[in-house]
Each structure stands twice: as C-alpha cells, then as structure tokens.
Amino acid sequence: MSDWQHRIDAVWAAADDLGDAEVIRRIDAIAAERPEGDPAALFERAGARDSAGLEVDAEPLYRAALANGLAGSERVQAHVQLASTIRNLGRPLEAIELLDAIEPDAGELHDAVVAFRALALVDAGDARRAASDALAALAPHLQRYRVSVAAYAADLAASA
Numbered sequence: 001m002s003d004w005q006h007r008i009d010a011v012w013a014a015a016d017d018l019g020d021a022e023v024i025r026r027i028d029a030i031a032a033e034r035p036e037g038d039p040a041a042l043f044e045r046a047g048a049r050d051s052a053g054l055e056v057d058a059e060p061l062y063r064a065a066l067a068n069g070l071a072g073s074e075r076v077q078a079h080v081q082l083a084s085t086i087r088n089l090g091r092p093l094e095a096i097e098l099l100d101a102i103e104p105d106a107g108e109l110h111d112a113v114v115a116f117r118a119l120a121l122v123d124a125g126d127a128r129r130a131a132s133d134a135l136a137a138l139a140p141h142l143q144r145y146r147v148s149v150a151a152y153a154a155d156l157a158a159s160a
Helices: 003-013 020-031 039-051 055-067 072-088 092-105 107-123 127-141 146-159
Strands: none
Touching: 003 020, 020 039, 039 055, 039 072, 055 072, 072 092, 072 107, 092 107, 107 127, 127 146
C-alpha cells in the first residue's frame, strides 16, 4: 500500500474525532497531490462529501472517478456508494440499476451490493423483493436454519 493511501486511511480512521469539515479538508489536501482527474483521488473526495451528508456534491465526483477508470475493489465500492447517494437523493430505481450492473463483479462486496439494493428496493416500494434478496444473502452465513431461511427467501421472491 502506498504512502498516499496510508495517509488517506489515517484520515478515515480518525474521522469520528475530526468532524466532517476537517475530514473533507484533509482528504482534499491529500487528493490534490495526485494529477487532476485521478480516479482514486476523485473517489476519496466523493467519499468524504458523502460521509458528511453532502450527496449532491459527492455524486459528480463518484461519476468522475468511475469515468476516469477507477478499478478493482474501489470500483465496486464507488458503485455501492454512488447508488446509496442516488437513493438518498430520491432516485431508488437508478440506484437499483447501478447495483444490478456491478453485482457480477462485486466479489467480496456482493453482500454489500445486496444490502444497498434492498434499501433501494424498499424506497422503490418493493419491500418483499428487498426482504427476499437480503434473506438470500444472509442464509449462507447462518450456522442454523440456513435451508429454512433460503426457502423463505425463495417464497418471498416468488410472491413479489
């Protein structure tokens, strides 16, 4: 991991003590060390604003990070965070589309994609599908009742 990323991570680790404005200031200062349009810098700037509840400011930064080639796990994270931002801005159907599109590439973040899609589904008025998806993602993690929960998820999906 680079020194740059270590410094970004240190800001996030201290975020609760710093406050929103200071997190944004510090992230922006570190991001400014990168070339203009750097996808990782854009992603971190978006996240700082998103975390502060500034979704309107975060959305174009997430989109720019993705358009400029953000890759790997950060690409999936950006889709999840952008979808959450868009949902918070009152556009749950667009959020669902984003999450559906990234799901095949989600890897270890698959359950996060499902969780945020469930939130968007509720906002879109499809609580049964939201519950079905969430239970289907949860079932493999259960020590007991795995089969029962998976079956209930399937029943909900069939009746959604």
